[in-house]
Amino acid sequence: MHEAPEIHRPQPPTKPGCDRAKSSHQTQRRRGKIPDVTVVVARDSFDTLFAALARRGYECVGPTVRDGAIVYDRLRSPEDLPRGWTDEQAPGHYRLHRRNDEALFGYVVGPHSWKKFVFPPERRLWQLRRGDQGFERVDEPSAPPRYAFLGVRACELAALGIQDRVFAGGEYAEPHYRDTRAAALVIAVECTESAATCFCDSMNTGPGVDAGFDLALTEVLGDEHVFVARAGSDRGAEILAELPTRAATAAELDAARAGVENAADQQQRRIDPEALPELMAASYESPRWEQIAERCLSCANCTLACPTCFCSDVEDVSDLTGEHAERWRRWDSCFNPGFSYLYGGEVRKTTASRYRQWLTHKLGSWVAQFGSSGCVGCGRCITWCPVGIDLIEEVAQLRGAQS
Amino acid sequence: MASATSNVGNDASGEPLLPEPWTVLRAARETPDVVTLEIAPSAGSEPRRPRPGQFLMLYVFGIGEVPISVAGLGDRDAVVHTIRDVGAVTHALCQLGPGDTLGVRGPFGTAWPLEHERGRDIVIGAGGIGMAPLRPVVTAIMADRASFDDVVVMYGAREPRELLYTDEFASWRAADIQVEVTVDHADHAWDGHIGVVTTLIRYADFQPNEAAAFLCGPEIMMRFTAQELVQRGVDPRRVHLSMERNMKCAVGFCGHCQLGPEFVCLDGPVFPWPRMERLMAVHEL
Ligand SMILES: Cc1cc2nc3c(=O)[nH]c(=O)nc-3n(C[C@H](O)[C@H](O)[C@H](O)COP(=O)(O)OP(=O)(O)OC[C@H]3O[C@@H](n4cnc5c(N)ncnc54)[C@H](O)[C@@H]3O)c2cc1C
Ligand code: SF4
Ligand code: SF4
Numbered sequence: 001m002h003e004a005p006e007i008h009r010p011q012p013p014t015k016p017g018c019d020r021a022k023s024s025h026q027t028q029r030r031r032g033k034i035p036d037v038t039v040v041v042a043r044d045s046f047d048t049l050f051a052a053l054a055r056r057g058y059e060c061v062g063p064t065v066r067d068g069a070i071v072y073d074r075l076r077s078p079e080d081l082p083r084g085w086t087d088e089q090a091p092g093h094y095r096l097h098r099r100n101d102e103a104l105f106g107y108v109v110g111p112h113s114w115k116k117f118v119f120p121p122e123r124r125l126w127q128l129r130r131g132d133q134g135f136e137r138v139d140e141p142s143a144p145p146r147y148a149f150l151g152v153r154a155c156e157l158a159a160l161g162i163q164d165r166v167f168a169g170g171e172y173a174e175p176h177y178r179d180t181r182a183a184a185l186v187i188a189v190e191c192t193e194s195a196a197t198c199f200c201d202s203m204n205t206g207p208g209v210d211a212g213f214d215l216a217l218t219e220v221l222g223d224e225h226v227f228v229a230r231a232g233s234d235r236g237a238e239i240l241a242e243l244p245t246r247a248a249t250a251a252e253l254d255a256a257r258a259g260v261e262n263a264a265d266q267q268q269r270r271i272d273p274e275a276l277p278e279l280m281a282a283s284y285e286s287p288r289w290e291q292i293a294e295r296c297l298s299c300a301n302c303t304l305a306c307p308t309c310f311c312s313d314v315e316d317v318s319d320l321t322g323e324h325a326e327r328w329r330r331w332d333s334c335f336n337p338g339f340s341y342l343y344g345g346e347v348r349k350t351t352a353s354r355y356r357q358w359l360t361h362k363l364g365s366w367v368a369q370f371g372s373s374g375c376v377g378c379g380r381c382i383t384w385c386p387v388g389i390d391l392i393e394e395v396a397q398l399r400g401a402q403s
Numbered sequence: 404m405a406s407a408t409s410n411v412g413n414d415a416s417g418e419p420l421l422p423e424p425w426t427v428l429r430a431a432r433e434t435p436d437v438v439t440l441e442i443a444p445s446a447g448s449e450p451r452r453p454r455p456g457q458f459l460m461l462y463v464f465g466i467g468e469v470p471i472s473v474a475g476l477g478d479r480d481a482v483v484h485t486i487r488d489v490g491a492v493t494h495a496l497c498q499l500g501p502g503d504t505l506g507v508r509g510p511f512g513t514a515w516p517l518e519h520e521r522g523r524d525i526v527i528g529a530g531g532i533g534m535a536p537l538r539p540v541v542t543a544i545m546a547d548r549a550s551f552d553d554v555v556v557m558y559g560a561r562e563p564r565e566l567l568y569t570d571e572f573a574s575w576r577a578a579d580i581q582v583e584v585t586v587d588h589a590d591h592a593w594d595g596h597i598g599v600v601t602t603l604i605r606y607a608d609f610q611p612n613e614a615a616a617f618l619c620g621p622e623i624m625m626r627f628t629a630q631e632l633v634q635r636g637v638d639p640r641r642v643h644l645s646m647e648r649n650m651k652c653a654v655g656f657c658g659h660c661q662l663g664p665e666f667v668c669l670d671g672p673v674f675p676w677p678r679m680e681r682l683m684a685v686h687e688l
Contacts, residue, residue: 125420128464133445134424134504135464141418171669172419172654284663284685311658314651318465325465327420332657339659341649343489353687357661365664 039245040252041217043104043225046078052242053148058185061117062150063107068096070110072117075150082107089195089379092388105151105219108195109378113307114156115163117147118180125314125327135325144179152188152213154206155198155376159307160186161212165370166310185235188213192259197379199269199392205376207263215240218256228256269392273363273373276395280364283398284356292394293352295387300333302381302389303358308374309333334358359391419654422462422506423448427499428481433567436488437532438497439474442505443481450480453510455517455539456645456673459484460653462506463495470650471496472536472672473510485535485567511653513673515540515643520615523641524553526607528628530600530620531560534567536645536672537619541571545578553614555581555607559600559624562586563593581608601627604635611636619645626683629676642676663688 041049053060063070064080070087087107088095099106127139152160160181167177191198191207200206209216214236217227228248231237248256303309313332318325332339334357340347348354366374375391382390429441444450453459453473459482462468469492475483488497499505517540525544529537537556544551556575560566563586572582583603585596596603600620614637618625625644633639648667651657660667663682665674682688 126418128506130464130504133447134426135506136424137421167656170655172656174420174656175418281663284688310656312651312656313659314468314657316462316465316467322465327468332659334658339649342647347648348687350687357688360663361661365661368664369666 038228038230038248038253039240040220040226040248041229041240041243041245043102043227045243045245046081046104048243049239050075050077052239053185056146056185056239058146058148060148060150063105063110065096069094070096070107072110072112072114072151078104081105081151086193087195089197089383090388091197091382091390092385094383101221102225103219103221105189105217106193108191108193108198109153109156109380111305111380111384113305113378113380114149114152114160115307115310117145117149118160118177118184119163119167119310119312119331121331123176123329125329128325130323138324141175144176144183146183146185147180148185148187150187150189152186153191153378154188154209155200155203155378156307157186157188157209157212158200158203158205158376159378162308162370162372162374162376163310165372166308169370185239186213186215187236188216188232190216190218190256190260191263192219192256194263194266195379195383196268197382198263198267198377199271199379200377201264201267202270203273203373203375203377208260218259220252220255220259222252222255226252228252269379271377271392271395273375275399276363276373277365277367279395279399279402280360282402284360286398286401288394288397288401289352289356291397292355292389293350296351296355296389297387298335298351298354299386300335301384301386303333303335304331305380305384306362307378307380308362308376311339313339334361359394363391363395419508420652420656422460422468422508423450424504425507427501427503427505428477430500433485434565436497437485437565437567438488439483439485440496440499441475441477441481441483442507443477443479444507445504450507451510452476452480453482454514455543456515456536457510457512458536458653458672459507459509460511461486461492461496462508463492463499464504464506466495467492468506468508469493469496470511470653470668472645474535474538475542476539485532485538487532508653511668513671515617515645515673517543517617520641521547521550523551524609524614525551525555526609526614526616526632526637527554527556527558528600528603528616528618528620528625529556529558530624531565532567533618533620533624533645534558535619537617538568538571540617541575541580544580545575548578553581553609554579555583555609557583557585557600557603557607557628559585559587559598559603559620562588563590563595583607599627600624601631604628604631612638615641615643617643617645622646622683629680633676639676639680643673644676644679645672646674646679647672 060075065082081104086099128135129138167174188209213232311332312329315328335354362374424445425442431439458470458472471484474485488494629642648660650660653668655669
């Protein structure tokens, strides 16, 4: 999508924005609970996993290193996984480093998210041909792709759940999204390390997973390189049954849980999700938007990288004969010129109003619209902003301006 | 453990993004840049009957698709639209003639809650092309005139030649509807009011505390009219506005039509004033 920005930024301030204590309930729920039946899968069994997926007709997609970033793409074998790599992230900064171990999932999140598979950046919605009744559809709706998503993080599971509500949870369902999503197999991998930009712990979306997956893995790099595994659906249980497994030892379970707790404890950025809708609604006229606009380039990187942003544009085209017509849908952004165009001009002409639209929607009005925040705390918008604008810091500033 | 992982749980089937072929029955030029089309489904389909206030997505083959309000209901499934030529798609729509095909999706959005305002005085405030979505309100009142008390239409346009439906004013007045018309710029033949729509309120006969209002036009016009009506004693919850925003899908997927927390396509376009008052006061929201 875009390359790692070159700008190097100083480390973020500690715990900006939020000092509200987490409830112990949330801590427990998201910090890796020990399931009833848990087994371990050896690292060496990943070939068997790939074979089991292929046999079921799944196209395995997941993390792989390309152009200095860990992106999501087709995986032909476990060899394509980012073995021994980790990512260093900060506002406006992303860099890969070699780890001193062989971890397959020793990174956090990169510029891509799973939305590119269920809500592709560019897609033809339909093709029409002139006919007896005026026109008729000529492209038969095809069977949805059968993806196995390998390496879905907790925050990304939450993001998929949010997009489910956007595209298929209301009065209308977007057929391609609905069918692709329903067909997809989700293999979650819990985070055992966090990036400096992560704040899923305070958003209550991670780093442990407790639902919404077919299979969940937690990587343990002990004497033996294994994955603590549990199934979350019948589909997941069937696949697990085909892999060589053994019961997890107490030490392995402890290590898995400690890893997830470590990821949560590492997070410096915190935010108070419950207080955000009110803060956003009260901040429409804040002078802070103008200050952000002095830095924001209105480049739309944040919206493209965000796993929940869903805005799109359409383009209608026809061939030279005028007999065929198509409609294409592409990712759009509330930062793009023309996004709010009406006869007579744009509603949001200024960068200040566009950033305000983005942040107040994401953290505020999203709750009224879809029943949850639009932010899952993945930190992508912070990392991939070329000038390092940090939404945690902006929330702190808005709150400070209010009190 | 039987459940799938996605929480895609509704039974919404079908293709909400695919237009259906409709045919133009009638096309009439209202003003130099405004055309009224009467359209009907080409065959087979049984479309939902739209209600006044709702809109359809009208598609010109290979050109594009735009939201257009219901300006009237014809016989059977026929729908009437009045379209102002302001760009590529509306221009192509304005070129269509009887027998031509166009694509239709919808109806979408909220309707004018006229049935809830029975027994009241009705104030209709329209500016420019905003008269189009309000015309079926006038028609519905005429068909059920005894159910309403005083009814007044306040209508403004930039110039006299831009006024829509002038040939219908006589029948509106004959149904005991007060029609007050104003223009921003008069020509030599004009002997009516000059000025913005809000200036007509003082000529309108209605009991503010008994009235409901339906407004459509430029935002500034709707805002000032709503404020003035409320100031005179109209219950703010009985003031209804039809809003416009850029719209690509009409079903809540494209994100373009958001206004604060509202999706104009799903939650609107018709909103009660208390939901719009604060949002409309924010610059560039
Ligand atoms: C609910 C609703 C009801 C409506 N009812 C009516 C009605 O009854 N009658 C009526 O006449 N009109 C109505 N409108 C307005 C009508 O939809 C617009 O006038 C119409 O969409 C304009 O499209 P166009 O292609 O003709 O014009 P254009 O201005 O050419 O716009 C074409 C498309 O291209 C995009 N575009 C244009 N310029 C730019 C740019 N500079 N940058 C990026 N994108 C651009 C716009 O987003 C637009 O969608 C209604 C609108 C809404 C939302
Ligand atoms: S707003 Fe930023 S941190 Fe939140 S989900 Fe989107 S990209 Fe991730
Ligand atoms: S906040 Fe950053 S990433 Fe988003 S539009 Fe502005 S400059 Fe681009």
